Amino acid sequence: MAQPGLPVEQDALSAHYSQGSPHAYSTNRGGGNSGAPFTNDFIELYNPTDADIDLTGWSVEYFSAKGGSGGKTTLNGSIPAGGNYLIQGGGGDTGEPLPTPDAEGSLNMSGSKGSVKLYDASGAEVDVVGYGAASISEGSPTPSLSNTTSAQRNAAGTDTDDNSADFSTGDPTPKS
Incomplete structure (x- = not known):
């Protein structure tokens, strides 16, 4: 489980958090759909440490509300100390483009219910x-989105x- 006061979420079934790890900071689903402000879904990571973190080989995976995998996006590069890392997911025709993402994938996340894991x-x-x-x-x-x-x-x-x-x-x- 996460150590008290440290900025990270973890599944109760596995993994132990180390203080040197980035964590999910914000997520938006429904990108490109009716009324969406951005053309793409996104996941944003935050680095709470004072050092850059190499994300080469890391990944994010989306799960449906029932727990079925909806695919993974592999990450590359690094997330700067105290900085953000923007991951662009699947998109549509409505909304504005995201700021330049650090990684791009094709995850199409439900606008109302689901999960994202960081590995x-x-x-x-x-x-x-x-x-x-x-x-x-x-x-x-969290409440439905x-x-x-x-x-x-x-x-x-x-x-x-x-x-x-x-x-x-x-x-x-999105801050990136």
């Missing part, structure tokens, strides 16, 4: 965020081991 280069689970009626989450999932909302981690990386307490919903604001 390190060895395949160990580092972080998980469940939203809506997700079967995979830490504690309870829509084409116009995202889940955003509270107060500089709040981690109480409960997605519903650690994230708020709001307007999508």
Whole structure:
């Protein structure tokens, strides 16, 4: 389980967090759909440390509300100390382009319910965020999202081991 006060989410079934790991900071589903502000889904990672972190071989995986895998995106490059790393997912015709992403994939995430896991280069689970009626989450999932909302981690990386307490919903604001 996550250490108290450290900014990360983890699935209760596996993985131990190390203070030197990035974590999911915000996610937006429904990109490109009716009313969406951006043409693509996105996942944003945050590095809470004072050193750059090499993400070569790391990956993010999307899961449906029932827990079935919806695919993985492999990451490359690094995330700067105190910085963000933007991962672009699948898209559509509605909305504005995202800021230039650090990684691109084809994950098409549900606008209302599902989960995202972050894995390190060895395949160990580092972080998980469940939203809506997700079967995979830490504690309870965040509230359901829509084409116009995202889940955003509270107060500089709040981690109480409960997605519903650690994230708020709001307007999508990719920072990269």
